[in-house]
Amino acid sequence: MFVHALEIEESSCIGCSRCMKICPTEAIRIRHGVASIQEHRCIDCGKCHEACPVNAIYVKEDDFHDIHAYPHSVALIPAVFLGQFPDEISVTRIYSALKDLGFRHVFEVETTAGIFADAKNQYAREHPDIRPLISSFCPAIVRLIQIRYPSLVENIIPVKTPLDLSAMYIIEEMKNRGVPREEIGVFYVTPCAAKIAAVKAPVGEKRSIIDGVINMDSLYNRVYKKIKEQGKNYVLKQGQTIRLSSDAILSTLTNGERRLCLAKRSYAIDGIQNVMDFLDKLENDEVEGVEFLELRACDQGCAGALLSYDNRFLCGERMYGRARKAAERERNGEVPRDREVDRYRDYLLDNAFVDAVQPRSMLVLDKDRTKAFQKMERINKLKNFLPQIDCGLCGAPTCESFAGDVVINRVGLSGCIFYQRWLERKNDITRQECLAAMNAVWGSDRMGVPPDKE
Amino acid sequence: MHQEYTIIEGDFVNAGKASSSVKKTLKQLNVSPQIIKRVVVALYEAEVNAIAHAYGGKVLVDIDSDKINMVVADKGPGIPDIALAMQEGYSTARPEVRDMGFGAGMGLPNMQKNVDKLNVTSEVGVGTTVEMMVNFA
Numbered sequence: 377m378f379v380h381a382l383e384i385e386e387s388s389c390i391g392c393s394r395c396m397k398i399c400p401t402e403a404i405r406i407r408h409g410v411a412s413i414q415e416h417r418c419i420d421c422g423k424c425h426e427a428c429p430v431n432a433i434y435v436k437e438d439d440f441h442d443i444h445a446y447p448h449s450v451a452l453i454p455a456v457f458l459g460q461f462p463d464e465i466s467v468t469r470i471y472s473a474l475k476d477l478g479f480r481h482v483f484e485v486e487t488t489a490g491i492f493a494d495a496k497n498q499y500a501r502e503h504p505d506i507r508p509l510i511s512s513f514c515p516a517i518v519r520l521i522q523i524r525y526p527s528l529v530e531n532i533i534p535v536k537t538p539l540d541l542s543a544m545y546i547i548e549e550m551k552n553r554g555v556p557r558e559e560i561g562v563f564y565v566t567p568c569a570a571k572i573a574a575v576k577a578p579v580g581e582k583r584s585i586i587d588g589v590i591n592m593d594s595l596y597n598r599v600y601k602k603i604k605e606q607g608k609n610y611v612l613k614q615g616q617t618i619r620l621s622s623d624a625i626l627s628t629l630t631n632g633e634r635r636l637c638l639a640k641r642s643y644a645i646d647g648i649q650n651v652m653d654f655l656d657k658l659e660n661d662e663v664e665g666v667e668f669l670e671l672r673a674c675d676q677g678c679a680g681a682l683l684s685y686d687n688r689f690l691c692g693e694r695m696y697g698r699a700r701k702a703a704e705r706e707r708n709g710e711v712p713r714d715r716e717v718d719r720y721r722d723y724l725l726d727n728a729f730v731d732a733v734q735p736r737s738m739l740v741l742d743k744d745r746t747k748a749f750q751k752m753e754r755i756n757k758l759k760n761f762l763p764q765i766d767c768g769l770c771g772a773p774t775c776e777s778f779a780g781d782v783v784i785n786r787v788g789l790s791g792c793i794f795y796q797r798w799l800e801r802k803n804d805i806t807r808q809e810c811l812a813a814m815n816a817v818w819g820s821d822r823m824g825v826p827p828d829k830e
Numbered sequence: 831m832h833q834e835y836t837i838i839e840g841d842f843v844n845a846g847k848a849s850s851s852v853k854k855t856l857k858q859l860n861v862s863p864q865i866i867k868r869v870v871v872a873l874y875e876a877e878v879n880a881i882a883h884a885y886g887g888k889v890l891v892d893i894d895s896d897k898i899n900m901v902v903a904d905k906g907p908g909i910p911d912i913a914l915a916m917q918e919g920y921s922t923a924r925p926e927v928r929d930m931g932f933g934a935g936m937g938l939p940n941m942q943k944n945v946d947k948l949n950v951t952s953e954v955g956v957g958t959t960v961e962m963m964v965n966f967a
Contacts, residue, residue: 745895
């Protein structure tokens with residue numbers, strides 16, 4: 377039903393509940409001592425992955441060796457990938473190492489950042505009645521809006537992101553040079569889990585044209601190792617390095633899209649909680665006159681992405697450094713090479729739009745409103761009975777979410793430790809039953825060897 | 831299902847608390863986003879009105895499976911001429927309220943536009959009661 381990129385390795389999970397507490401959509405529960413993700417609530421933001429102390433939450437990727445199945449394998453890398461490397465490793469060196477690893481071609485996703493901006497501005501002109509318009513760029517945000525803000529789905533611009541536009545450009549350009557489609561394998565190097573989910577289960581499209589996904593952190597290891605092995609006397613591989621415009625380089629950082637949008641009033645908001653605070657206000661019509669919103673799940677935009685190896689600010693500054701150089705070249709009259717994509721502008725713009733994004737609210741208690749109403753009354757009564765301290769010992773993040781689990785998923789109420797004490801007082805529960813209820817959540821043998829008494 | 835909220839004079843910081851909570855409830859009941867929006871906009875306007883003009887009051891919300899009833903009752907100066915107050919742009923808001931972006935004289939007209947039934951009763955020097963009803967289907 378819902379494809380997710382985040383998975384929990386049960387054998388490594390220690391059931392510490394850090395992920396459960398941090399999940400912004402309350403999608404995680406602890407059962408039998410391990411965490412589990414409720415698929416319909418997960419937006420693949422990756423907060424749980426960051427919080428996990430034992431790396432039990434991992435991001436599924438395709439096999440790297442799949443690239444060898446295609447004579448024309450393409451590494452489609454985001455600009456933040458280049459921002460991971462220390463200053464002494466040049467962009468050309470990274471391109472070259474990628475080719476040594478087996479990629480025949482290297483492209484940057486941001487090659488089509490300008491066309492993405494044009495498509496959004498075109499949509500804004502053609503739909504003056506829809507405001508504010510929300511960028512489709514961040515897939516975790518698109519999913520967040522689908523499940524939590526169903527009334528705002530129609531504000532999402534139904535346009536493909538630079539990832540898809542660049543893949544379309546690469547494939548079309550190669551086909552025009554006589555390369556058959558089946559020989560082209562486009563491998564997207566992803567900075568986050570949400571992008572993988574978006575490739576494997578695109579919103580508003582039947583299937584993606586991306587042939588495989590490789591995680592940015594694992595590719596960083598491969599490239600860095602290659603560069604170290606090759607040493608200082610290495611001779612660079614021939615081939616063009618794509619020279620992006622300064623605008624394109626910065627487009628995935630916070631404010632990167634906002635700078636290029638033709639709106640009188642716009643906001644760039646990063647971080648899931650910040651985005652939710654703003655959308656709550658927006659949904660109430662409390663914010664007026666907003667024309668465009670750039671919303672990103674990660675602090676500092678893609679520099680702060682889940683699979684970013686380096687610190688988001690160090691990565692961001694390297695990207696600014698590259699953008700400053702590009703801007704200087706532009707001032708000196710040099711045309712950035714990403715303008716070559718302009719020959720495909722009409723083709724890309726004609727194929728840039730997708731079906732409208734559909735809501736899939738996670739909040740609905742039952743499709744039948746009478747039943748939903750009954751469930752809600754039961755949840756409210758239960759909620760008022762529970763202690764409201766959100767201790768999490770029941771295996772749910774809050775008393776409210778636990779009340780929902782009891783009513784909807786028929787989880788036993790005796791999972792609440794306060795309820796157990798309440799029953800004990802009335803002699804309605806045995807010590808064995810208390811233990812069984814606790815084990816159902818946290819598994820047995822949670823305690824180690826008791827320390828010796830002094 | 832009954833919910834109650836207290837309104838404090840001049841407490842613009844907490845304007846929208848009732849409408850936000852009602853919004854969450856209606857989402858869970860699978861009420862269509864368009865209808866939720868109408869409810870939230872109307873209730874928010876009524877909340878702001880009471881905060882701006884009155885000396886405190888109450889919001890009473892009753893939700894059942896096919897409709898919502900909202901009553902915003904305040905103790906305040908009252909409205910001498912309700913028909914006039916229903917006209918777009920007519921406002922008696924103090925300048926300091928207008929400076930905060932409220933009081934454009936769109937409150938009651940906006941409520942009227944968004945609800946299925948609106949009933950305003952007022953007694954000068956005593957207070958105003960705004961009753962609103964929105965059907966879910």
